[in-house]
Amino acid sequence: MLLRKRRRVSLILGLGLACIVLVSLLITLDVFLRGTFYRIAEYKSIQVATSVIQEVLKEQTSEQNIRYQDFVIIHTDKEGHITLMQADTVKVNNFVATTTLAVERALEDLKWQKFSIPLGQVFNSPLFADFGPRITYRFMPVGVVRVDVIDKFETAGINQIRHSIYLTFDTELRIVIPAKSGETQVSAKVPVAESIIVGDVPHTFVNVNGGLLGRGLFK
Numbered sequence: 001m002l003l004r005k006r007r008r009v010s011l012i013l014g015l016g017l018a019c020i021v022l023v024s025l026l027i028t029l030d031v032f033l034r035g036t037f038y039r040i041a042e043y044k045s046i047q048v049a050t051s052v053i054q055e056v057l058k059e060q061t062s063e064q065n066i067r068y069q070d071f072v073i074i075h076t077d078k079e080g081h082i083t084l085m086q087a088d089t090v091k092v093n094n095f096v097a098t099t100t101l102a103v104e105r106a107l108e109d110l111k112w113q114k115f116s117i118p119l120g121q122v123f124n125s126p127l128f129a130d131f132g133p134r135i136t137y138r139f140m141p142v143g144v145v146r147v148d149v150i151d152k153f154e155t156a157g158i159n160q161i162r163h164s165i166y167l168t169f170d171t172e173l174r175i176v177i178p179a180k181s182g183e184t185q186v187s188a189k190v191p192v193a194e195s196i197i198v199g200d201v202p203h204t205f206v207n208v209n210g211g212l213l214g215r216g217l218f219k
Helices: 002-063 089-110 119-123
Strands: 072-076 082-087 115-118 134-157 160-177 180-198
Touching (some): 002 089, 002 115, 134 180
Antiparallel strands (some): 160 180
């Protein structure tokens, strides 16, 4: 009788311990899967948002027929030497304002969409990447889209300089997955226009704010 009680107690303790271990494993697996899935959703959200920003800028550049000459006014002397490069403040600001609104509207539209990721991607295995149930997630813009205009000078050949103009976009996204949410930063640098300048480039320019800068119109 005593032996049976001991066996029964041992069995109960063993089952209890097994349940504790199983629950612990499930909790650990849940935390691991949730964190991994969130990082995947975050990465894919940044990809989608960056792609949208690039597409909107491409559309705005095409619709407004933006060229390098629309942003930069080049003054030359009688011999054709460049004496001054000046940013067209009005056109630059108008383009930035229009593009910023278009980007904000495009990102706002994304918050109504649902995206999904196969569970197999959580295990980072190409073999199982498309297997398993699809887990949905959403993302939405948080705050405003901040835009800045920058430029870059590069040597393009003998006595030639490539001047490239970019727009940089910065904003925040809120990622929402089952049982977890968080915010992430999105930064995109997209080229707008460029030109090859032949000859000596002046060391003084007038930037969009009216200040004098060396080798940089928009910094």
